[in-house]
Amino acid sequence: MAKGLQIAEPPRRRSEAREHLAEVSKAGRGEKFTQVAEGEKVQFNKRVTRGVADGYEMLAIRTRKKVPELLAEALELLEGRYGKV
Numbered sequence: 001m002a003k004g005l006q007i008a009e010p011p012r013r014r015s016e017a018r019e020h021l022a023e024v025s026k027a028g029r030g031e032k033f034t035q036v037a038e039g040e041k042v043q044f045n046k047r048v049t050r051g052v053a054d055g056y057e058m059l060a061i062r063t064r065k066k067v068p069e070l071l072a073e074a075l076e077l078l079e080g081r082y083g084k085v
Contacts, residue, residue: 044071 060067079085 044068 056067056070059065059070063070065073
């Protein structure tokens with residue numbers, strides 16, 4: 001008789017899952033994810049036209065800055081024009 005592939009264990013039964021949930025909740029809140037983002041950076045995904053994207057890329061090449069630096073500079077200029085957010 002074949003043993004099977006033995007790739008993964010079968011899903012837990014509801015009673016076992018509740019016990020496992022109790023063990024996880026004992027660990028405390030926030031201890032599961034202890035990694036801290038470097039410099040508190042986040043990903044900024046917005047859809048823009050190809051011309052705007054190319055414009056930022058060309059400015060980055062010309063000024064030898066990175067696009068995030070250009071976005072930060074643009075924010076400062078816009079805040080000067082319209083006020084702080």
